[in-house]
Amino acid sequence: MRLSELVETAGVRFSADYASDPLVTGLSADTRRIQPGDLFVCMPSSSRDTHALIPEAAEKGAVAVVVHKPEGVAAARDHGLAVIGIADEGQSFNFALGRICQTFYGDPSADMRVVGVTGTNGKTTTAWMVRNALVEMGVSAAYLGTLGFQTIGAIKTLENTTPFPVELWGLLEQARADGCEVVVMEASSHALYQRRLAGVSFDVGVFTNFTQDHLDFHGTMEAYEEAKRLLFTEYAAASAGAFAACVNVGDPVGQSWIADLAVPVISFGAQGAMIETEGVDVKVDRLTLRCGEHEGILQFGGGYNVANGSAALAALVGLGYEVEESLVALAGVPPVPGRFEAIANDRGIGVLVDYAHTPDALVNVLNSVRALDPHRVITVFGCGGDRDRRKRPLMAQAASSLSDITIVTSDNPRTEDPNAIIDEIVPGLVEGAVWEREPDRRKAIELAVDTAQAGDVVVIAGKGHEDYQIIGREKVHMSDQEMARDALAGLSKVEV
DSSP states (O other): OBHHHHHHHHOOOSOOOOTTOOBOOEEESOGGGOOTTEEEEOOOOSSSOGGGGHHHHHHTTOOEEEESSHHHHHHHHHTTOEEEEOOOSTTHHHHHHHHHHHHHHTOGGGGSEEEEEESSSSHHHHHHHHHHHHHHTTOOEEEEETTEEESSSSOBOOSSSSOOHHHHHHHHHHHHHTTOSEEEEEOOHHHHHTTTTTTOOOSEEEEOOOOSOOHHHHOSHHHHHHHHHGGGTHHHHHSSSOOEEEEETTSHHHHHHTTTOSSOEEEESSTTSSBOEEEESOOSSOEEEEETTEEEEESOOSTTHHHHHHHHHHHHHHTTOOHHHHHHHHTTOOOOTTSSEEOOOSSSOEEEEEOOOSHHHHHHHHHHHHTTOOSOEEEEEOOOTTSOGGGHHHHHHHHHHHOSEEEEOOSOOBTSOHHHHHHHHGGGSOTTOOEEEOOSHHHHHHHHHHHOOTTOEEEEESOTTOOEEEETTEEEEOOHHHHHHHHHTTSSOOOO
8 A cells, every 4th residue: 555545544743754655565563573665653652762763664674654753754754764744642643543554454343343342350351251152153253352362273462451553453454364253352441542442343342340440540530431431432433333332230330321322232230231140059160140041151250250241241142142142152161361260289278360450350359259158268469560559558458358368469560669569558458457478479379378278268369361570671470370389289388
């Protein structure tokens, strides 16, 4: 495609030079992946001036560049590249870039049905359930979210739950090329607000729930809520076809939305909802989800997965499938890695790894464990560095109020001091709580496992599927599952 065709979609906001009108054969925002003929995108960044990458892009064969400041125009001209300028004002850059990507790839989202799942908790499990239920029904479907990207074969890891436009549209094109009929994606509040999803034609939107998180980015709960709501307003209105909103009306925010949404609503999550469900025979590794006269035995334990299963069922109904066939398909979905994941052992104790990293998610997990009637609950958790500091004491309150023993440790400290993070967690511990402080996560897990007796359940919360710890800006291999198995096998011992 000629650069001039792409320029017409972008809304250039300042002087640029594309008179040479080169043929663009690819898009890239990563100099490590540039191929000759690419249009290179200098993404706005708070940590570096990406215009400094223009010389490398030119050397590797890029024919044009997208810049976000006037200085970038001069840098592009100095290296003989045609240039498009998009001002980095508000969300205009991602919005225009999304239109460029949509045009370049011929809008793959219009050739598939797209399901977007948003909410504070449950996005990953719900999206996983929907995608794999479709596969059970013989539908070729893709998953895109926290766990990565999957069409056929293994999951490919991603840097962000919802990628930025160049990567996102490349993945949508890959899904189309792989023959996918449906894409099920997690839509994070960051991505919705930043318009990373601009141009994507959604058919179904799912709202799981709303609780405190990401206030370091959004500032207020009202702004955070509005970012989530965009999927059902702005994005729904821009979609090419009909849009169905699957909304959890058991959540006060979801209930407050439905009267004002200008799209058809499929309600779930409460008595009297269109999709009215109940969970019966809930175990650590399975539950029965019942809807009317139909039911399915899901390979997911814990009471909170009743809500996730209900959200997935609503999404499948939104795609046009019957309740009965959807429940049969959901029964064939394998467990989600790192979500209420049981670690097998012969010591008579339960060991669960879960991604819960918000106060509400931790409460849901621990309530689900309590419902299994364990002897004691021992919880290991921490809080991520460089993230919402206001939730740290709330996490402590959630853990200590529902656990017999709480072990406060490190999560992903990033650029913060792990002990300083723990110092901000500890004030939230309830009075009289039995707790330990152990900043070394491996030692904290060893302590929990070695403290546990037959009939106890150890909950290791916060990292779930992640097989790394972020220290500074580096990722170091670390897996809660591996460390739990090592502790259970007695490969190391902690004095308790």
